[in-house]
Amino acid sequence: MTTQTDTTVGLSPSGLVLDGAEQVHLCASLFYFRVPREAWADRLAQVAASGYTLVDVYVPWNFHETAPGRWDFAGRRDVGEFLDLARDAGLGVVARPGPYICSEWDGGALPAWLPLEDGLALRQAEPRYLRHVEAWFDQVMPLLAARQRDRGGAVVAVQVENELDFFGTADRPAYMARLHELTLGHGITVPVVACAGQGDLAGATGGVDGITPAFNFYPDDLSPYIEAEVRQYADLVAGRGEPLLVMETNRRHATLRRLLVSGAKVIAPYLQASGFDFGYTPSVGNWGDPGGFMSHDYDFGGYLDPVGVPRPEMAEARVLARVLRTLGPALARSTTASADGAFRVDVATSASPSRLVLDGGGELIGIPNLTDDAGTAAFPAWFGGPEVAVPLPAASCLLVLRDLPLDRFGLPGTLRLASADLVGAGPDGIELATAGASVVVLEAPGGRPVLVELEAPGPGAPVRARIEAGVDGVAWAVVVRHPIDVDADAPSDGGTAGGDPPVEHPPLTTLTGLDLAARTGRTTRHEVPPSSEEVGVHRGRTHYSTDLDGADELLVEGASDIVDLALDGVALPTVAGFGATFLLPVAGAGRLDATVETWGHANFDDVRLPALRLGSLRGLGRVWSVVGRSDVSALWRVTAAGGWPGEPAPLRTLGGWSSTRVGEPTTYSRGLAMDDDAGEAHHQALRLAGVAGSVQVSVDGVAHTVTEDDPWLHLAPGAGRTVAITVPHRPGADLTAELFRLEPVSGWDVEAQSDEAILDLSRADAAGETVALPLELAPGEERWFDAAVPPGGLSLGFEGAQVRVSAFAGGELLGRVWLDDPARPRFTGGDAGRLWLPAAWNDGTVRLLVRATRGAEGPVLGGVRLTATRG
Known part of the structure; x- marks a missing residue:
């Protein structure tokens, strides 16, 4: 059985235990290297406002070792400052320093020069490679160790390696044992984990004692088999005395609810807080057919878009987080089981739904609706009352509470059923959240169940009810809020579903063509x-x-x-x-x-x-x-x-x-x-x-x-x-x-012509003359231009064909786009035609390096759209 490793952080069957508190945790991926330093505090505050309690943070080796033996932890590479800001925001950090991270990042963070060394074998228990890993860990592990939670920092766990079960490592036990030894040797006392990309526990951990397995689940959100699969892993690790840690999964909260009721104790959707791959950092990877270029817009539809604008899922995040806090240790100590036969539905649902048996009494049942049509779930009589039918919203997963003793909240009786989410309870009453109609069944000691159907609340218009038990004057105050009103005072979005609408500036109509060579x-x-x-x-x-x-x-x-x-x-x-x-x-x-x-x-x-x-x-x-x-x-x-x-x-x-x-x-x-x-x-x-x-x-x-x-x-x-x-x-x-x-x-x-050499050219002074857009170029032509832009954060959207554009500002490469070219490979990860200019990097000019390519049409840079953005 896994035990607590220090006085403030440990693992138990109930999950990740922080300061002795047992709670199921939601964890958002947030990567400092994909967000400008000036926006770190804001992004962390937004994650904290979502109710998520943890962030997982990759630490890319090749972002910090920029050339062999040259280390950089300053400026926007100051990961220590980011971890300190996470602590200040009240968030715990699962630090993921690799050495390999994947993350659609250049080389999975392995330095590009490693394969030049004769005989070196990547991700193997091989001396040449391990010497380089040791040098990396010598840099990063002391930084993490000094910021562990028991030393007043944010780090609550350290992940070594990443999805090793995808890779052909010849001696997994020897390789992972050495990484574990190096980690502990630098004073890491918080739990050490390793995640299985496709469920191979031993393939990910090497079977090394002291490395706790975590799992990645990326199912089809509409799969009816999610619960049965996840329960098998929950049972597997429970037999080892360990919690089910899901370190990567889909972002939809309907799916996260299905994982919750199937036994997950940490749930870390990848990627809730999006960002950008600044510089020459995107990867090429196996995203399909085969091969693809990762766009600079690093976005998989999480609750924060790349510039930090909240999406509607933010409200769902706050609701689910409140459910976890409200049920607290009872939920953390719960055990999962099949809910087959517990209800009937009239729409497509799970092939084998799950329920959680709560510690101290009661159960939480997950009822997925895998369609875009509203339905109904019916519960056969189980408490001496009639069958209960509850509305089942489209594309959702209800978390239905049954038979929950209320004395733990200072309330009388039992909550026999609630089809809305329980987001608060105390001596003053019961707080629920839903966007639709709901059903509540309450029962006083010695009394009979009272069933109440509640109307749908509206934004800013909660539904309030006083439910009389009919026994000894017992009554319950119930309020049902719309999801966007739950924690509506959070600083992330003021309770709105999607933030402020974007503001369009007039598109650029001219550029300044520069007398500047593209190479030496x-x-x-x-x-x-x-x-x-x-x-x-x-x-x-x-x-x-x-x-x-x-x-x-x-x-x-x-x-x-x-x-x-x-x-x-x-x-x-x-x-x-x-x-x-x-x-x-x-x-x-x-x-x-x-x-x-x-x-x-x-x-x-x-x-x-x-x-x-x-x-x-x-x-x-x-x-x-x-x-x-x-x-x-x-x-x-x-x-x-x-x-x-x-x-x-x-x-x-x-x-x-x-x-x-x-x-x-x-x-x-x-x-x-x-x-x-x-x-x-x-x-x-x-x-x-x-x-x-x-x-x-x-x-x-x-x-x-x-x-x-x-x-x-x-x-x-x-x-x-x-x-x-x-x-x-x-x-x-x-x-x-x-x-x-x-x-x-x-x-x-x-x-x-290294990235540094190109950056030097982008900073050079040069005379120029005005040219109009659209701009036609000859195939193979390459030219520098300056673009005058308004102040503030901007999204730059490029239009044209048969050209590639590299955009520079603030001494950095913002990114590259490749416009409408039959030779262009598939792009994945976000909008491949836009780049982000952070406000802190905007001095009024963006420098562009434009290269024209040959195709059926003539190369043309048609225009540049400018949209004001947050930050």
Whole structure:
């Protein structure tokens, strides 16, 4: 059983116990690195006003180690100040320093230069990597330890690692044990937790004693199976004497209620307080098909939008928080069970609803309505009275109280049923909250139940009733408030549902075109294209140039993230293929120029494309001249388990074997020519067309995975004596194979342009002249502009096509947008066309770096919309 670790913070089956108080906690994600320092106190106050008692805070390693051995904890990187402000706001903090955090952040916070170290293995119990982690923990853990709750600070728990069960760590126990040892060695005495991204408790914690498992649940909000799944985990950890900690989940409070009644003791929706990815910090990641760019607008629809404007869910947050406070220890000590058969509904609901058996008597039943239509829930008679029917609002989860003794609140009798939320109770009466009609059943000692149907309250118009028990003069005062009136004096939004409407300024009609170069032109010579990280570009961009010496076709492997190419100064369409290999016709061209911009490093580990692998490098990759190609689709020997086909193995075309054994693994093998006519071994590339999903390829006994998104496999000189391709048998499968003979393109002039170098240019003084919008540019053209803007916080919305815009203010990169381009990848996370200029960074001018790209239409920057924002 988990026990309290110090005098003020501990874990018990009732949850996270603070200062001896047992309570179910709501926790909001709030990230200091996505909010300007000037807005930290305001955001924390808003979270506190929501009724949430905790914030979880990632601490990104690469945000603080900005270059190898260079640490920065000042200014907007002053995480210590943020934690102190959280304490001042009355909030506890679950600190999450990684070393890996995911969070759709550049590289999951792992520094981009780590993979350059020979032999280093990320997220493994490997000495080289652990030495770097130790250096990071030496910086961050003392800072957290000094701010633990028992020392007067805000930190109530520390999470090590993040969702390790998604990653192929070879020795999880050794790796997690070392992280735990380092954590304790720096004086961390609050609980240490590790979260399972997909429910693998041992995969997340390594089974290390002293690390408490937490879980992430991201279900479909309309799934009928949420309760049954969550109850299984609640029972699992209860058997270990531990609480169910949900460190990430969906944001809808209807779903959070379902988790509550299923046994969760800490509920931390990700992401209630949104923000922005300032600078070169968004990631690229596996958000679907595959790959995507995370937008600078980091918003998943939580109760605070990126600039801090409350959304309607804020009122629901305050109501749920009041329910938790009102029921207090009785709720924290409750146990979860199935509520099958406890009620009937006339709309779609949970396949197995949950209830909480409250400590000291009573129960809380969750009744989801998974439709957009209002319904009714009916409770069979259970207390000697009639069947009770209660309204069931659309898209909701009622928390219905039954059989709750009222003596704990200084009131007589029993609350037999309340369909509205219990948000307060005391000697003066009972306070409920709902937006609709409700039902209350009260019973005095020795009396009979009294059922009262209450009308729907309105905003600012509560419904009040005095309910007579009919026994010894017993009566209860009941008030029912509209949800937006619960804690309406909170400073977050004055009780309104959505804050003040935005104020639109006139859009920009002119810019000032600057006489300022976009790069220095200072280059160094390299035999082959180096990765961006090799030349010190951990964020930013790298420029490459080479003579083509009569090449007709190039093969480019691993180029990422945004690749702008030009042949003899003529721009080509941008490539953003996440490192996928591509062919580039260059016949007749004498010079190749490339600018490769890092959008971000992968925050996950996805094998489908090279640049989606965790730790993958950025830059132009490897560039080869194609000196020969041949079709190798024929003469493959066919073998499979179970004696089919027989021996000797038949010779067939790749994928051409026909059998009734559909879906069974079938292996095609043959040797490939490794030498040219002169007997010289070359680098080669094998392209497999027609791959469905992925195939396993063995080259001289070494296994590889080839995917339909990148159906190429590089073969080093001498490799390919035996190539075996194993695929599920599909009659009529159309697989083809082509072998490309390669020679390296050598002699490259390279200019490294780090984020710091670009920031220096953005701060430079320059003369200029006025230009009108819309502004047409030539493909490949890149220019600096100044935009005069009104004071205050502003949302900048960009319009146009075939341009990318980087916006700078306050000495910082606000962010980047990419407008209407067929080459643009999918963006996720928020509005990809807007950036935020915080008021504290606004000196009246925004500097823009605009690059035009080639497409079907001409590049144009059409306009810039200006919307006044909070902060």
